Amino acid sequence: MRLTAGAIELPALASAHSHAFQRGMRGEAQRPGPSGSDDFWSWRTAMYALAASLTPESIHAISKVAYRELRAAGVRTVGEFHYVHHQPDGAPYADRTVLADAVIEAARAEGLRIALLRVVYARAGAGRAPEGAQRRFSDGSLDAALADVEALRARYAGCDDVRVGVAPHSVRAVPPAWLGEIARYAAERGLMVHMHVAEQPAEIEACLAETGRRPVELLAERGVLSERFVAVHATHLAPHEPALLGAARAFACLCPTTERDLGDGLPDVGALRGAGVRLCVGIDSHVITDPFEDLRGVELGERLRTGKRVTLRGEGTPAEALWEIGSRRGAEACGFADAGGSISIRRDAPALALVREERLLDAVVYSGSPAIVDD
Numbered sequence: 001m002r003l004t005a006g007a008i009e010l011p012a013l014a015s016a017h018s019h020a021f022q023r024g025m026r027g028e029a030q031r032p033g034p035s036g037s038d039d040f041w042s043w044r045t046a047m048y049a050l051a052a053s054l055t056p057e058s059i060h061a062i063s064k065v066a067y068r069e070l071r072a073a074g075v076r077t078v079g080e081f082h083y084v085h086h087q088p089d090g091a092p093y094a095d096r097t098v099l100a101d102a103v104i105e106a107a108r109a110e111g112l113r114i115a116l117l118r119v120v121y122a123r124a125g126a127g128r129a130p131e132g133a134q135r136r137f138s139d140g141s142l143d144a145a146l147a148d149v150e151a152l153r154a155r156y157a158g159c160d161d162v163r164v165g166v167a168p169h170s171v172r173a174v175p176p177a178w179l180g181e182i183a184r185y186a187a188e189r190g191l192m193v194h195m196h197v198a199e200q201p202a203e204i205e206a207c208l209a210e211t212g213r214r215p216v217e218l219l220a221e222r223g224v225l226s227e228r229f230v231a232v233h234a235t236h237l238a239p240h241e242p243a244l245l246g247a248a249r250a251f252a253c254l255c256p257t258t259e260r261d262l263g264d265g266l267p268d269v270g271a272l273r274g275a276g277v278r279l280c281v282g283i284d285s286h287v288i289t290d291p292f293e294d295l296r297g298v299e300l301g302e303r304l305r306t307g308k309r310v311t312l313r314g315e316g317t318p319a320e321a322l323w324e325i326g327s328r329r330g331a332e333a334c335g336f337a338d339a340g341g342s343i344s345i346r347r348d349a350p351a352l353a354l355v356r357e358e359r360l361l362d363a364v365v366y367s368g369s370p371a372i373v374d375d
């Protein structure tokens with residue numbers, strides 16, 4: 001943190017897990033659904049309806065709206081977990097990566113660095129072919145998916161503001177047999193690997209039924225865990241699973257504003273940090289664009305879960321630890337070496353009135369919002 005006359009300079013924020021097109025359903029999933037029982041899976045039905053309707057033009061336009069708002073909120077790096085690849089019937093576009101390119105161009109147009117995490121998706125669940133909108137996400141073979149990763153890597157090889165990674169969607173959507181091959185492919189090229197892990201109890205039950213392993217156990221067994229692996233959510237882990245992630249020096253990307261919106265539950269932040277897992281945060285569904293809320297949600301969720309206050313202990317202040325999680329860690333999880341510059345916080349922002357100079361970062365983290373960012 002650096003104080004100048006009227007501003008506080010801080011490393012720029014990073015949002016390591018985003019589905020930009022979901023910005024298009026803001027306000028659309030906050031009323032009771034027809035089933036009378038709303039949960040993650042009924043929300044997913046609404047999200048699939050939007051995913052089914054996307055065109056190259058609309059995904060570009062929606063992504064620009066999403067990224068413009070992120071940029072104004074102090075974010076300079078986004079990890080885009082991109083899974084809508086093909087036409088509505090599942091047939092590839094003539095230009096196979098047209099949707100990924102539309103998203104990348106939206107980020108660059110709005111001044112964000114982007115890690116395009118090209119999702120690999122194969123099935124609705126164990127032994128079940130893709131259904132409905134999932135046909136747009138799915139590739140008939142792993143080779144086809146990795147060929148698209150290769151095409152994107154070649155196209156953006158000279159671009160400092162673009163990284164390309166690979167993202168097996170989840171243990172539900174990717175067969176166990178593909179996992180080791182994806183890990184080897186990424187290791188040979190030094191690519192980041194992002195994956196939804198243990199977001200919902202049903203995913204864990206299905207994984208146990210199919211493989212006899214919990215998700216993180218399966219990933220460890222198949223060689224997926226590494227210092228380039230990012231476990232998104234890591235909400236419902238057994239007590240020994242953070243140690244598996246930590247031993248590999250993997251990341252966990254927590255998405256507090258989305259996880260609470262979806263009723264996902266609270267991760268055991270203390271266990272993850274204690275095991276040496278590197279934490280970062282992501283906006284995920286774009287239900288609200290407030291990276292400050294995602295940041296402090298890491299600590300405030302842990303307070304709700306444990307009934308304790310100030311759970312982040314270690315070197316430096318909790319606010320310093322959280323800012324590191326929200327800036328450099330997230331950029332690293334996206335494959336960038338640094339935060340990518342700094343942002344300015346307005347010292348005269350109403351939210352910072354009466355705050356002592358030596359407590360400014362505490363107030364920025366625990367009481368700030370995009371309104372204090374000087375764009």
Ligand SMILES: [Zn+2]
Pocket residue numbers: 017019081196232284
């Ligand atoms: Zn996600």
